[in-house]
Structures are given as C-alpha cells and as structure tokens.
Amino acid sequence: MKDVIDPMWESLARPLARAGFTPNQVTAAGLVLIVIASAAYLWHQSHWVYGLTLACTFVFDALDGAVARQTGLSSKLGGYFDAMVDRYQELVVALSIGWVTGHWALVLLGFSGAMITSYAKARTAIETPVSNTAWPDAFERLERIIYTCVLMVLAGVLPWDWVLPWGLGLYAALCHLTALQRARRAAAILREVDAGRGD
Structure with a gap:
C-alpha cells in the first residue's frame, strides 16, 4: 500500500515543509492530536466519531517522513523518535x-x-544488519491503523453488538500471525548468518 499512498503524503507534506515545520515537530504534533482525540473519545464515547478523528490524526502523523524528505532533515535520531512515538500512539488508542x-x-x-x-524486526537488527524495507508483512502499522479506524466507524453505525468484539478479536489474530510471519523470516535470516560464520 505504501507505493499507492506515499505520493499522497508527499503532496500533503509540502505546505508543512514550506511553513518551516521540522519532521520531529510533525511527529510530536501527531502524538498530541492522538491524545486529544482519545481524550475526547473517553468523554463522548462515540465509536464512529473516534474512528473518523483517528483517521484524520493518523493522516497528519504520516506526514513526518515526507516532511523529512522534502526538507532534507532526515536523521537516524528522527527515525528513532518517530518509531517510539508510533508505539505510544498505539498504546494511547488501545487504552482508550x-x-x-x-x-x-x-x-x-x-x-x-x-x-x-x-x-521481531528490531531484535533481528540487533543480531545482524537488516533492510528496513524488506519486511513485506501482512498486517503492518499502516494496515493496523486503517483497520482500527474502519472498525470503530462500523462499530458506531452498525446495529450489531458483536461487531466490536469480533473485530478486536480478528485484529489480535492478524497481529499475532504477522508477528509469527516476521519471526519466521528473522529465523531464516539468522540461520543464514550462522551458516556463514561456520564457513
């Protein structure tokens, strides 16, 4: 999906880059927006409203990488900061x-x-250098975000009480299947590394 969506991020990020925003500022703003949307959800408790506001805030959050490319401010520290913020965003949404x-x-x-x-990928990178893009797994962060937003909207508009629990159960199953998929790939990579050391 990145090949389809990345050009859209690039066009949306241009105004932010021209306004002088740094990638880290965009990343931090994304976390603040997620916290605000989640706090509002605790108050209004409308699933479909939360789904829509999450979609809007996650779109903004996805712009930091595009801003980094357009401003030439890409850095390893920025990538690390973005990854850490991503985890906290998912935590805030899950808690809410x-x-x-x-x-x-x-x-x-x-x-x-x-x-x-x-x-699974981060631990593999500790053992041996790995490509950050050569992990085409089934249910990565972008897919998880889209799934969560759609699920919350459907749970709010459909009259069936089972939509949310079954949707959350499927989400959990897809996450763990993807974790096992990554573990399998990691095992294959590390097995090759070990075999090379034996030579």
Whole structure:
C-alpha cells in the first residue's frame, strides 16, 4: 500500500515543509492530536466519531517522513523518535478503546501482537544488519491503523453488538500471525548468518 499512498503524503507534506515545520515537530504534533482525540473519545464515547478523528490524526502523523524528505532533515535520531512515538500512539488508542468498551482482554491481545511484530524486526537488527524495507508483512502499522479506524466507524453505525468484539478479536489474530510471519523470516535470516560464520 505504501507505493499507492506515499505520493499522497508527499503532496500533503509540502505546505508543512514550506511553513518551516521540522519532521520531529510533525511527529510530536501527531502524538498530541492522538491524545486529544482519545481524550475526547473517553468523554463522548462515540465509536464512529473516534474512528473518523483517528483517521484524520493518523493522516497528519504520516506526514513526518515526507516532511523529512522534502526538507532534507532526515536523521537516524528522527527515525528513532518517530518509531517510539508510533508505539505510544498505539498504546494511547488501545487504552482508550479498552477503557470505553471494557474489552480489555481483546485489546491486550491486539496490542501485544502489534508490539511483538515491531520487536521481531528490531531484535533481528540487533543480531545482524537488516533492510528496513524488506519486511513485506501482512498486517503492518499502516494496515493496523486503517483497520482500527474502519472498525470503530462500523462499530458506531452498525446495529450489531458483536461487531466490536469480533473485530478486536480478528485484529489480535492478524497481529499475532504477522508477528509469527516476521519471526519466521528473522529465523531464516539468522540461520543464514550462522551458516556463514561456520564457513
């Protein structure tokens, strides 16, 4: 999906880059917007409103990389900061959904799967240098964001009470399947590294 969506990010980021925003400022603003949207959700408790506001705030959050490319301010520290903020954003969203819906077990399963998916690649990079883009997994962060926004909107507009719990359960299953997919790839990469050392 990145090949389709990235050109859109680039066009949306141009006004921010021209206004003098740095990538880290855009990243931090994205976290603030997520916190505001989630705090509002705790108050209004409307699933579909939360889904729409999340979609808007995550669109803004996705612009930091495009701003970095357009301003020439890409840095390893910026990439690290963005990754850390991404995890906190997912935590804030998970806590908000768990608090409002009471589906804590399903939320925990989903959040843990998302974190293990992220950790699987990060841990592999500790053992051996890996490409950051050669991990074409099924349910990465962008897919998780889109799924969450759509699920919340559907849970708010459809009359069936089962939409949210079943949707959260499917989310958790997809997260853990992706974590296992990454673990399998990591095992293959590290097995090759170990075999090379034996030569």
